[in-house]
Amino acid sequence: MTNAQWFLLVGGLLLAMGLTSSTLKRLPVTSAIIYLAVGLLVGPTVLNLFHFNPLKESALLEVLTEAAVLISLYAAGVKMPVPVSIARWRAPILLAFVSMTVTVGMVAAFAYFLLELPLGAAILLGAIVAPTDPVLATDVQIRHPGDRDRLRFTLTCEAGMNDGSAFPFVMLGLGLLGLHEIGDFGLRWAMVDVLWATAAGIALGVACGAALAHLGYRLRNKASGHDLMDDFLGLGLIGVVYGVSVMISAWGFLAVFFAAVALRQTERKLAGAGPDVLDRLQSNGEQADPGALQQAHASAATVSEGSLVFKEHIERLSELVLILLIGGTLFIDSWSWRAIWLALFLFMVARPVSVLIGLVGTRTPWTIRGLTGWFGVRGIGSLYYLMYAIQHGLPEKIALELIHMTLIVVTLSIVFHGTSVKPLMERFWSVR
Structure with a gap:
């Protein structure tokens, strides 16, 4: 296709979606x-x-x-x-770390014993498809900062964390393929890729998010007043946190998510204890008075609130x-039983079992x-991990196999989850 x-194509699709948004919301499928x-x-x-x-x-993708994942993680974090x-x-912590690890193990075993992939490639495949996605799961995620739905919170929070918690297993798979240093008996992997990268990412994100919240609060509360460009501040926070994370070998996805969480939490603490007026109004959804919402926005301006709408549009x-x-990658013969069985x-099996294991002992x-x-x-998120692995020297034969598997998994996820989310969620809300 020409430029x-x-x-x-993209412009026409955007126009069609924009003009028919009310109709599309009533359809039993996702966008x-x-x-x-x-x-x-x-x-x-x-x-x-x-x-x-x-x-x-692969470099462009x-x-x-x-x-896309960074923007989505930021949006998820500020809605916590x-x-x-x-x-x-x-x-959600148990889901993001325990259940995700169980899923990686189960998928890796399936790929190693039944699909006959090398052990490193099997673990890498498990790490690619194990994390849930913060970009495509918008219909089951928190809709706004005042949303108190427990299911939405659990799914959103899990997706925000497990995009980072899967990274150590990506590096383990690359290490077993000879593409990353994991040290004797995996010691370097455990100390650097697991412990340091995870802890440093969370700490960096919390520190940067809280610092921006304090700075924004002080500037806005000057006697003379001070206007802030919240969209730029949100993007700047993402860029700085992610850039520093890469420089210190921390997991940037975790850092950005926790930076957004810390930004919002700190802003709300500075504004006063407990949920603010804006949260209470937004929790009412369409029943909230537009004038009251506008007044609440004006009186409780924050970087997290001001940048959220822009991020969601991106x-x-x-x-x-x-x-x-x-859609433009798939041929008719792309559909193999190997990939379909992996997705099923x-x-x-893997996702339901891992959730049950992760939530054992909870209420x-x-x-x-x-x-x-x-x-x-x-x-x-799965596509990003795959492209990351390819850019780190994944052999072409293994790369083609993992591309094939991942694309079918993602495509079937869009179809299966996209057709079931609205009916199941409506039934869930109606029986509560």
Whole structure:
């Protein structure tokens, strides 16, 4: 496709989505399925107007997916309810670290014993498809900072953390393939890639988010008044935190998520204890008076609130473009039983079992456990890990195999989860 045709396609799709947004909300499917259908239509599966080769364009796709995940992690972080408490965060922490680890192990065993992949490639594949996605899972995530829904919070918080907690296993897989130094008996991997990178990422994110909150609060409360460009501040926080994380070998995804969480939590503490007026109004959804919302926004201006709308718009645009590209990668013969069985094993066995194991001993209701076990959406984060591995020297034969597996897993996740999310969520809310 020429540049003009790309502009026409993306622009026309944006116009169609914008003009029919009310109708689309009533459809039993998500917008991601529409983007995928268009991508399949114009891609090699049907019309063959364009073909996107992820192996040749891995550097470009790595940057695009990296940016999309970072924006999504920031948006998820600033929507976390106030205040943070161990009781509230226990379940998502267990899901993000324990359940994610179990999923990596189960998928790696499946790939090693049944798909006959090398051990390093099997672990790498497990790390690629194990984390849930913060970009494509918007229909099951917190909608706004005042959202108190427990299921939405659990899924959002888990997705915010496990994109970073999966990174050590990516590095372990690369290490076993000879592409990363893991040390004797994996000691360097355990000390640097697991302990240091995780702890440093969380600490850096918390420190930077809290510092920006204090700085913004002081500038806004000057006697003479001081205007801030919240959109720039939000993007700047993402850039600085992620850049420093890479420089000190910390996990940047964890750092950005916790920077956003710390930013919002600190801003709310500085504004006064407990949920503010804006949170209470937003928790009412459409019932909130627009005038009251506007007044609350004006009286409780924060960097996290001011930058959120802009980030969500970028998030939607990146979702559209990247899913179009996914559709443009698939041929009819891309669908192999090896990849389909992997996806079914992940959705039907590995994810539900890992959730049950991770939540053992918690008071999480069984309904929420069941829905959490199903809504493990895979998407842009998995593509980023795959491109990251390719850029770190993954052999072409293994790269092609993992590209094939990952694309089918992501595509089937969009279809399965995209067609079930609205009916299941509506049923969940109606019986509560």
